[in-house]
Amino acid sequence: ETLKLGNVAELSGPGATVGNAWTDAINMGVDEINAAGGVLGMQLEIDTYDTQTDAQTSRALVQKAIDDGAFLILGTVYSSSTIVNMLVTMQQGIPQIVGSESPSITQKGNPYVFRSSFGAQKSMPKIAAYLDEGLGAKSVAVSWVNNEFGKGGHDAFVAEMEARGIEVVADVSSEVGQADFASDVTQLKSANADAIFVYLHEEESARLLKELRKQNVEAPIIGETTLLNQKVIELSEGAADGIMGHVGLTVDAPNPEIQAFAKRFSDRYGYKADHNAMKGYVAIYTAATAIERAGELDRQKVADTLHNMTITVEDVPNILLNVSWDETGEVSRESFLVEVQGDETIVKDMLPAN
Amino acid sequence: MSDFLQLIISGLSTGSIYALAAIGFTLLWQASQTINFAQGEFVMVPAFFILIGSRVLGLPFPIAIGFGLAVAVFTLGFVFKRLVIQPMLPHGHLPIVMATIALAILMRELVKEFYSAEAQTFPALFSEQTFDVFGAVISHQDIGNLAVSAVAIIALQLFLGRTRTGRSMQATAQNPGVAEILGVNVQRMVLYTFMINAALATLASVLISPIYLAKFSNGEPIGLVAFLAAIVGGFNQVRGALVGGLLIGVIDNLSAAYLSSEYRIAGPMILLIVIILLRPQGLLGTSEGRTV
């Protein structure tokens, strides 16, 4: 007997990099779970659906996955898609575990949506604390990407800055896929802020970092998860040296479970896992654990189980880090403060769950 | 003040890259009256041919460039013209527009599936060393790009206007029926056009990729901006592409800085509308003349 799950992800379009890492990790997780005997004695079967990074398509595909009999939905990663397709799972009472970070997802009172990583409103306070207490910054310049992901992060960040009395002296938005950051950097530079906060996707982060170096910007550069992604470090060809920030999940964490995962992943797929892969991996283990704990194939019961659930590494090593969910589906767990030195990410500090 | 200067200078340097991608458009228009909506992808793909040459086949980089150029001219020039453009030429613009849009998707997907979904770094031809001019930073790369696009554009302009082959190409585009009865090998002229376009796209690719990184999804924004540049400069003048590219680069930077970064693309778009309404032939273009 098999248990069908649907994975709705960005396999093509601008989000392809993200969606493919997420999907690869899920497939790896499924194989491991099945090898270990499956869930409730059933083998997992994953149907994967490509949203083309398009919100409307993702909505239709979530419906399709449900029609195809998916017990639970994994994905999507892009917030813009999740916001749309979570309406479908909500109406039909299907639990959904998403990789999106926009704060609004868990603020809409949807009882079936769960994250596998922080929403920006969870991570920004940690950044803010670091900016304020660690760097003693009085002013900050912000570069963010103007989509659902970036806007959510930006709004949460600016709110934190206000709360702490740090002045946002430059607020520069950019477009997804933007190639030229010269003007952005000129504006960031001329603001003369004590620090620059960057909230962009991977390639754009790399382009921005290169331009920041080209225009000799000296202020410390701070970021959240994506900025400290290995890919960014590699693509920016040295320009990432010295940047710092907060990451919710990183394969560089000095943590045996994470290291083991990273190795299995790169052995299997030939490229290095990133936080998107980790999100996918956590998502599939979360799903499996929740169903297992619910004890029967009842979607409502699984959703109820997931609310206020905690999974520890002792119980499920592949959950990577101890994690718990609140009643809105938001997660909390430990996270890391990291710095890039050369092309290495060094974990400087472990921040407690909030 | 130095901010303003920096914005202008960075705008010019990006603009020169836009110009390179835009020449292809003006060339295709002048020499075959076709519009290639996959032009951005034509600039994106050669970088991957070169990467295959250097990373997969292990060729030294300069030879890999030659390899990439040859593959691009063959596939994007010869094969594209024979299999896609040739059957559609007699049927007007629309089918070509649709087919090239689909082709753009196809090329993106092919690169993504068979090379990588990830962005790739790409070695630069010019050094990334910079120097200061009145507080604005300029890199050797900026100057190199500007010089290369200017040279390419002048060369092409001379070729189209001063050589018989160039004029046969123009005749083919403007009135293929007449060109045919005069003994111009129409199919060959169209083929030349597409091969030259592929070569130019490769050149643009080599210059763009170190800065923008090589990524399967890069074609879309590049293609769009190149198109804007071509229209603003004037479709029927190759050198219009340079002026258009530079102008778009500068306006884009200025509107991001002084208008609002959230509305930054509105700047070039409004410029486009204004130009089309006031000077439809583009800044340097000449009007197409008598209609009755």
Place this chain on the structure above:
Amino acid sequence: MKQLKILGLVAILAGLIIAPFTQATYGTYVLSSWLVFTVAAMGLNLTLGYAGQISLAQAAFMGIGAYSTALMTMAGLPWIASVVVGMGLCFVVGLILGYPALRVQNHFLAFVTLAFTTLAFLVMRNEEWLTGGIYGLVGVPRPSVAGLSLMDGTRYYFFTLGVFILASLSFWWLVNSPWGRAFKGLRENPIRANSLGVDTRLVTLLAFAIGAAYGGLSGALMAPLVQYIDPMSFTLIISLKILLMVVVGGSGYFFGPFLGAGLVIMLPEFLRFAEAYYLMIYAALVVFLMVVCPSGLLGLLSRGIAAIRSREPAERGDLKEGAQL
């Protein structure tokens, strides 16, 4: 021949009525979105196929219709009122957008309309106070007809089908009236048309405005269908998708958009088996289709019919008549 056509139409209609009962929720949803996109494509077919004015703004008009509907119905106003406002707004904006077409044609016009789509997107995304910004508007209600709620997917499908049939009939009426001939005259030879008394200026503007109003109607149907709208649903890509529907189906043919929208929306369904490769196959198919039938599926069909017909009396009438010596 005529009877055959009517029979065909009745069969298709019957099929459309039975269809949702054979489909799961998803299938009905896909069918509904086919109807919705066909309405938008029909509008573009008027602007492009009949009047020869290329437009990449159809998605923006869908957006205007969808936002008006969402905002008004969420404020408690009836759907029908929002449709009137949405279509009216599109009509007016369409008139304005038609102005550039009086000066430029072809790719220039394509780019003016493209720029408009981009600007409309920027407004939808950036003016958060009105449009909900990048997050869009969630929870668009579905209307109820005569006290009957249409929350159920199948019911909403029938509602859409009804509106769709009305829209198709009026479109049929329009293109077969002298107006339709004037639109074609504009496409074929504007200078001559003008000298024959066709007010090409007015006709161009109307071609845009009416096409836009269909776009608005389509948006007004879409918002309650998806129950959520955001700016990303009205970008250039969507305009290109509608354009593809028109061209693949056969631009300038009445049934072109029906077929084209069906193909563009259904093809991904059939290609699902190809998984990661399906977009590739999809794109390759479109290229192939354009190469073998550049005038669209209906263009191919009508050429095929002409070929079969002319095979029987292999020559034209005029070659028998008029011997003068």
Place this chain on the structure above:
Amino acid sequence: MTETVLSIRNISKSFGGIHAVRDVSFDVYKGEVLGLIGPNGSGKSTLFNCVLGQLKPDAGGVTVTGQDVAGKRACELSKLGVGRTFQQLSVFPEMSVLDNLILAGQEHRGSMFSRLFGPSDAGLTEEADRMISFFRLGHLRDELAGSLSYGQQKLVDAAMAFMANPALVLLDEPAGGVNLTMLGHLKERLKTYNREHETTFVVIEHNMEFVMSLCTRIVVLAEGAIIAEGTPEEIRANQTVIDAYLGS
């Protein structure tokens, strides 16, 4: 021959350095058939285009039945009863011959609004069929106009100018490429219209037999200016015209 239908006053038009039309003035009276001849490039078509709103003259004015038509668009002139043909073939290639003719007449039937709700052929099929059979195009009625031979298209083109029952028709080389038999018919038609409806014609033509046998008065242009004006006989005998135009 008293009422002035068309009055051209001091029209000038130049393109870059070329003075295509220089200060041309003449009147056309109701019911006449005026020939406009002159060497190639003497500005005849340009003059037509200035009269009919396709070009904006640099100077001068045009009145139609006393009404100033400066700045009027071609469709407005058409509503005033002025029809024209173009020198270059100008049909609607992807429409049938019948539709070409109906389109040529429909804008003069009712209002824009009433046409939307009226019959789909604006009641013109019969009229168009008459025109088609007159020009012996019956077998081509449902063919696409673009697939006709040059001369056939020329006839369709001429037929279209009559569909709106215009009061004044300007014809730019109607005879070019038309077979002589048909040309005879065309001439008859012009004369009939002229007689029965008092339609006024201005005809540009290089076929001298046609012009001389059709026109009541002839204006000769050369290098943009009028060099002669008079009856066919006078023109035929005019040495300036012979030198500039007719040749020996």
Place this chain on the structure above:
Amino acid sequence: MLQLKNLYGGYGKITILNGVEFEIPKGTITTVIGPNGAGKSTVFKAIFGLLNVHSGQILLEGRDVTGRTPKQMIGEGVTYVPQGRNVVPQLSVYHNLELGGITARDQSAVRARIEKVMDQFPMLREFRDRKAIELSGGQQKQLEVARALLLDPKLILIDEPSIGLSPNLVAEVFRTLQALRDDGVTILMVEQNAKAALAMSDFGIVLELGQTRMHDRADALLADPRVGQLFLGGHMEEA
């Protein structure tokens, strides 16, 4: 020089030519006349390789040239001036002329010949650097006729050169063609202006419904009452 044998052909599935047959001797002018839509232009297109020939043969100097491309026909020494307007709109007059000689090996000879035709048609020299599209209808036609003379052809196919040309220029064109004939060039022409055309021709052909109806010496056709009635403007005079 040129011989058509039982030629059938047309557009797509429609047959227009229904067994056209004629033969024209070297160094002569032959004029084809016939009603509108008879298939005159279609015959020219067939000869020049622009039309799908269903059956039959086209022989040039005894060699079968059926199904050749236009470029090959030019290689055989044949040039063609189609009906209607056929200039390259955005190129200058001079460059249009130059294109007429594009296939010639010896470009300096082409340039010399361009000078010669510009002497013959002074308008071309005056407007040398203007775009072709800006010329008047008749000026464009002059350009086309001049362009066909640049290759030193053996056979010229010329479709209604008189359309749009003023009477003195028609005479000039006819004189030029006669001079070419005297140099040994063969000319096949379509004309509606049958009287003048036959008067300067050696032979005449009447084409109707895609078939050769009459083929005779030009003076014989001129004298034929049936031809006179239909093609020479019999009732032009009576008006």
